[in-house]
Structures are given as C-alpha cells and as structure tokens.
Amino acid sequence: MDSITAPRRMLIGGGSIARLAELLAGFGLSRPFIVTDRWLVSSGMIDRCLAPLTAAGMPYRLFDETVPDPTDVVVAAGLDAFRAGDHDCILGFGGGSPMDTAKAIAILAATGGHIREQKVPRAADRAAVPVVCVPTTAGTGSEVTRFTVITDTERGEKMLIAGLGALPVAAVVDYELTLSLPxxxxxxxxxxxxxxxxxxxxxxxxxxxxxxxxxxxxxxxxxxxxxxxxxxxxxxxxxxxxxxxxxxxxxxxxxxxxxxxxxxxxxxxxxxxxxxxxxxxxxxxxxxxxxxxxxxxxxxxxxxxxxxxxxxxxxxxxxxxxxxxxxxxxxxxxxxxxxxxxxxxxxxxxxxxxxxxxxxxxxxxxxxxxxxxxxxxxxxxxxxxxx
Ligand SMILES: [Fe+2]
Incomplete structure (x- = not known):
C-alpha cells in the first residue's frame, strides 16, 4: 500500500503571494504567527508577505530569529513567542530554515517537551495549529513535505522529524520571490x-x-x-x-x-x-x-x-x-x-x-x-x- 500526502491547497504562479490573505481566510484563519529570518525582514522581502495581510486587516506577529540549520534552541524561543500571542496558524516565510522552524514550533506547541522526542522513528503527526508555507528559494520543497530537520545543539545532530504535523495545509509557490537570490x-x-x-x-x-x-x-x-x-x-x-x-x-x-x-x-x-x-x-x-x-x-x-x-x-x-x-x-x-x-x-x-x-x-x-x-x-x- 502506498500512502500519499500533499497540502490541501497550493497557489502556484508569479504574483500568487498577493492572494495570501485570501488563502488563509479560505481555511478560516486570520491571526498568523510568521516565522522568518532577519535578512528577509531587513531586505524588505517580508513586505511581500505582510502587505496582503495588512490590506485584509489580519493581525500578525513576526518571529525573525530563524538561523541556518535551525536549532532546538530557536524552536523553543519560537514556541515561547507563539504562546505569548493569540494565533490560529503558523506561517513559514523563507527558505528551508524558516519553513522547518515553523513546522517544528507547530509540532512542539501540540506535544510539549523537547523537539528531539519527536524525531524518527516516532511519527510526529500532531500540530497545534495549521502551518502555511511560502518558499523564497527553489528549494528544499519543505512547503509540501511531511518533514522538518532540526539541529540538536547538545548532541550535534541534525534530526529528521517526520509526520503529518510537519505537513503544511497550504503553500504559496511564487517564483517571483526567488528573483533576487544570489x-x-x-x-x-x-x-x-x-x-x-x-x-x-x-x-x-x-x-x-x-x-x-x-x-x-x-x-x-x-x-x-x-x-x-x-x-x-x-x-x-x-x-x-x-x-x-x-x-x-x-x-x-x-x-x-x-x-x-x-x-x-x-x-x-x-x-x-x-x-x-x-x-x-x-x-x-x-x-x-x-x-x-x-x-x-x-x-x-x-x-x-x-x-x-x-x-x-x-x-x-x-x-x-x-x-x-x-x-x-x-x-x-x-x-x-x-x-x-x-x-x-x-x-x-x-x-x-x-x-x-x-x-x-x-x-x-x-x-x-x-x-x-x-x-x-x-x-x-x-x-x-x-x-
Ligand atoms: Fe534536501
């Protein structure tokens, strides 16, 4: 038997990021916790994500502390920030690192404990809130996968975490977000x-x-x-x-x-x-x-x-x-x-x-x-x- 998974909805094409608020609203979501990195904020790229949310009157909170090779420490900090607000979804905006961090926060918000407890062979099937991903690279494919990879800083290990909890409900695949990549x-x-x-x-x-x-x-x-x-x-x-x-x-x-x-x-x-x-x-x-x-x-x-x-x-x-x-x-x-x-x-x-x-x-x-x-x-x- 084969078991096939994919996000419930994908918007694909140049300019599709402009439909982000509409995409969230279709799932009854309106208060995203946005996981991204500092470069995407300082470069202004984040505005492509924020403009449609602002226009739709959707309140959001930004967490921009994601690092390359995302760590258990950053995931824990992200979870604290997520819990400090009132959010009904987590939005990963960026390359693989922000998207994987977003997924790990959603899983940890449901399970508690340390993220290493969710690594394979365990099935990380639960997430506290839906995850929506917007890739800015082409790319890890994390926007459509049931995986997230998080570094265990104590043990020096990149952990594979797999399960439905890591599968985004929706993705925006807009190649125009990659035009400025070096x-x-x-x-x-x-x-x-x-x-x-x-x-x-x-x-x-x-x-x-x-x-x-x-x-x-x-x-x-x-x-x-x-x-x-x-x-x-x-x-x-x-x-x-x-x-x-x-x-x-x-x-x-x-x-x-x-x-x-x-x-x-x-x-x-x-x-x-x-x-x-x-x-x-x-x-x-x-x-x-x-x-x-x-x-x-x-x-x-x-x-x-x-x-x-x-x-x-x-x-x-x-x-x-x-x-x-x-x-x-x-x-x-x-x-x-x-x-x-x-x-x-x-x-x-x-x-x-x-x-x-x-x-x-x-x-x-x-x-x-x-x-x-x-x-x-x-x-x-x-x-x-x-x-
Ligand atoms: Fe890969």
Missing part, C-alpha cells in the same frame, strides 16, 4: 531539488505517484539549473525551477530521500556547510556507488535531466549521468569538502560518528544499494578531495 544560494538550493527528485526516484520506497512528481521535477530542473545560476533574472527559468523544486518535494515526501541526504546531514551538523552544498559534494560519489543497483532508473533520470539521449542504452545513459553530475558541480563552482576549508584531521576524526548518524537517520536504508558504516566512511573519504 547565484550561490540559487545553485545550492537547485542542486538540493535535483537530489530530492533523483533520490525519490531511485528510493526503495518509490511508488507510481512519487515517480510522477520526480520525473516532472527532473524534466524541469535539468534544463534550467545552469540558466538560473548564470542569469538570476531569467524569469522562465526561475519559474521552471520553482515548480520543479515543489514537485521534487512532493516526490521525496511521498517516497523518501536516500544515501546522499543521509550522509549530508552530518556534514551540515558538524561543519555548517549549507544543506544543498553538502548534497552537491556527495552527489557524484554516492551516485557512482549506487548506480549498479538501480541502473534502469538512473538511466531514465539521465534522459529526463537531458544529459542522455532517448536512444542511449542504460549503461551509456548511466555513464553520462555521472559525467553530468561532475560537470554540474564544476560549472556551479561546488567545492570539495577540502576546498571548502574542512581540515583533513577533523574530517577523518569525525567519520565514524558521521557514519553512525547517517545510518541512524534511516535514509541510507532507502538507497538502492544499502551501505554499512564502513562503506559510508569510505564514501566520505572519497568525497573529501573531489566534487
């Missing part, structure tokens, strides 16, 4: 989206509905990722990437991510590498390792991404996929962990712990080829000096 963030978030679609499609938990989302996502992201990196103002390419990111989110939320994400979270937790970038550092090495276990699926992905011809045999398409992932990292200036500045001795010393944390997240078990801890350590070593 190339680095554009590349990192875009590779994250590509990784979501590819991992969902080769996952052991793949299913026909997730496959449909993954295929369409790869067809959109493949031809447009380089374009948005080179020209941030390329509106058709921005629009394609935004839809691709959301569809990739629906793909992995209904299948899973796999080994790249499993190994990526510990890199983020220990070395504070942005999420999409740590995925990119691992994607070529992990795909080479995994390819023989799901060759027809990787070959199909290569054709949809656009790096293999329709008539290429699977073996050739697989080789072309590996070449494409390496070329993409080179063109998008993705550094190796070494080039990023991670010292070799610290990397080496942490590998056993990182491998254990990767396995504990459950994601490697969804990979077409399932590694043990020693193989994960070997893959981390391979990735260290290469991209």
């Amino acid at each position: 190339p680095r963030t554009t590349a990192d978030t875009g590779i994250d989206s590509l990784t979501h679609a590819l991992e969902a499609y080769v996952s052991r938990r793949a299913n026909p509905v997730a496959d449909m989302y993954a295929e369409r996502a790869m067809r959109l992201i493949g031809p447009h990722l380089r374009r948005v990196y080179r020209d941030p103002e390329d509106r058709p390419a921005r629009e394609a990437m935004m839809l691709g990111a959301t569809l990739a989110g629906l793909a992995f939320s209904n299948a899973s991510v796999a080994l790249v994400h499993g190994m990526s979270r510990p890199i983020g937790a220990h070395f504070h590498v942005p999420h999409g970038l740590s995925n990119a550092m691992l994607l070529p090495v992990v795909t080479r390792y995994s390819l023989p276990a799901a060759l027809p699926r990787y070959a199909a992905a290569a054709r949809w991404i656009g790096c293999a011809e329709a008539g290429d045999a699977d073996q050739l398409a697989g080789v072309k996929l590996l070449e494409e992932l390496a070329a993409l990292n080179a063109e998008l200036a993705v550094p190796s962990p070494a080039a990023y500045g991670i010292p070799a001795d610290r990397w080496e010393a942490l590998l056993p712990l990182m491998a254990d944390q990767a396995l504990a997240s459950g994601s490697p078990a969804n990979n077409p080829r399932v590694p043990d801890a020693a193989e994960i350590v070997a893959l981390y070593r391979q990735a260290y000096g290469s991209t």
